[in-house]
Amino acid sequence: MYPADKEISGFVEKKKHGDLLLPFVIYGTMMPTLFSAFPLHCHEEIEMILCDCGRCRYTVSGNDIDMEFGDILVIMPWVLHSFGLVNEKDYFLGATYLISLDMITNHNVDACASNYFMPMLGRKCNDYCVIRHNSEHYNEFRPLAVQLFDVYFDHEPFFELKLKSIINDILFGLLKYGYIEIKTETPESNDVRVVRQVVDYISENYMENITLSGLAELVNLSETGLSRLFRYITGMSCIDYVIEYRLIKAKGLLRSTDKPIIDVAYETGFNNISYFNRTFKKHCHQTPSEFRKYKK
Numbered sequence: 086m087y088p089a090d091k092e093i094s095g096f097v098e099k100k101k102h103g104d105l106l107l108p109f110v111i112y113g114t115m116m117p118t119l120f121s122a123f124p125l126h127c128h129e130e131i132e133m134i135l136c137d138c139g140r141c142r143y144t145v146s147g148n149d150i151d152m153e154f155g156d157i158l159v160i161m162p163w164v165l166h167s168f169g170l171v172n173e174k175d176y177f178l179g180a181t182y183l184i185s186l187d188m189i190t191n192h193n194v195d196a197c198a199s200n201y202f203m204p205m206l207g208r209k210c211n212d213y214c215v216i217r218h219n220s221e222h223y224n225e226f227r228p229l230a231v232q233l234f235d236v237y238f239d240h241e242p243f244f245e246l247k248l249k250s251i252i253n254d255i256l257f258g259l260l261k262y263g264y265i266e267i268k269t270e271t272p273e274s275n276d277v278r279v280v281r282q283v284v285d286y287i288s289e290n291y292m293e294n295i296t297l298s299g300l301a302e303l304v305n306l307s308e309t310g311l312s313r314l315f316r317y318i319t320g321m322s323c324i325d326y327v328i329e330y331r332l333i334k335a336k337g338l339l340r341s342t343d344k345p346i347i348d349v350a351y352e353t354g355f356n357n358i359s360y361f362n363r364t365f366k367k368h369c370h371q372t373p374s375e376f377r378k379y380k381k
Contacts, residue, residue: 108185109248111237116141116177117370122169124329125284125319131205132160133182133255135230141177143168144320146212146277152179155218157226159259161205162186164212165277167319180234189249189256201260204267214264222262229255279304280318283311284326291330292354297323331355332368339377346373 114134116122125144134143136152143150143158145166152158160166170177186202204210216226233251236244259265283300300323301311315323335353338344347358350373355361365373 107245107248108187109237109252110183111234112181112183114177114179114181116170116175118176121173121368121370122321122329123167124321124326124333125165125167125280127163127165128183129162129206130183130185131162132166133184133230134158134160134179135182135227135234136177136179138178139176140171141168141175141179142171142320147318147320148213149320150213150215152177153218155223155227157216157223157230158213159216159264160213161208161210161265163206163208165281165318166213167321169321180230182230182233184252189252201256201267205265210265210267214259216264222258225258226255229258276314277318279306279311280315283315283323284319287327287330291327291334292352294356295327295354327354328364328368332365335361335365335373336369336376339373346377349373 108130116139134152134157136154136156136158138154140151140153143152143160143166145158145160146164150158151171186206190198190202216223218227229251233248233255236247236251256265260267282304286300286303287295297308297312301308304311306314312322315321315326319326321329331353335349335355338349338352339346342349344352346361350356350358350361355364362372365371365376369376
């Protein structure tokens with residue numbers, strides 16, 4: 086259906102969204118068809134999610150947000166977030182819009198950039214907002230989201246100009262109705278810094294043996310203290326995050342190389358091929374071999 090700082094280095098998504106000429110893209114988000122969860126990450130784009138069917142749970146800055154049919158979630162740049170199914174029997178189908186502010190600023194320093202766009206990039210506004218399907222202004226935002234989708238995929242003449250116009254209308258409405266509020270200060274808590282340190286370590290050492298006790302020692306916390314803090318901020322346990330991260334790396338190798346599956350397993354931190362196969366099947370709902378064949 087759907088065709089930096091050092092503190093956040095471990096969270097920053099490496100994938101390029103869009104390109105220099107059109108820094109905007111829309112992805113289909115299908116769970117569990119493509120994946121059942123996506124671990125903690127951030128990026129420079131505004132992310133807008135439109136739920137078309139089913140439900141899922143986003144965790145943004147430590148807050149759980151359950152998304153149901155019609156709901157719209159907007160996440161500001163550089164904000165930590167993850168998402169996944171609420172339970173194994175759920176499914177989710179939605180559209181994810183990645184909007185770079187370069188799309189509408191072109192690096193011009195004017196009143197809009199100074200008063201609105203630069204504060205968004207500098208995290209001087211609330212981290213996210215939710216427009217529920219039964220909220221007061223929903224009937225203004227959903228048509229804009231649908232129109233943005235149609236214009237992007239129809240690619241009719243001059244569609245780039247229309248995309249900019251719709252994005253501006255969406256941001257105008259978010260500011261006008263108070264969904265986005267520009268703030269003067271947004272200090273980051275020490276709790277978030279601790280979790281960032283843990284995730285940064287995992288991203289650099291996922292192929293090694295990682296234990297809860299080792300992570301707790303890294304940040305000078307007890308195992309119980311770290312477990313509670315990590316789950317509060319990310320919505321998942323430390324070890325679940327390690328597994329999700331390793332699976333993402335494994336899927337990347339399966340998709341981009343012809344390495345034997347046993348080599349993929351060991352290179353991504355799974356020291357037992359049977360455990361790797363079971364874990365992959367549980368989380369991805371297909372075996373590594375099936376995933377590789379499907380992706381090709």
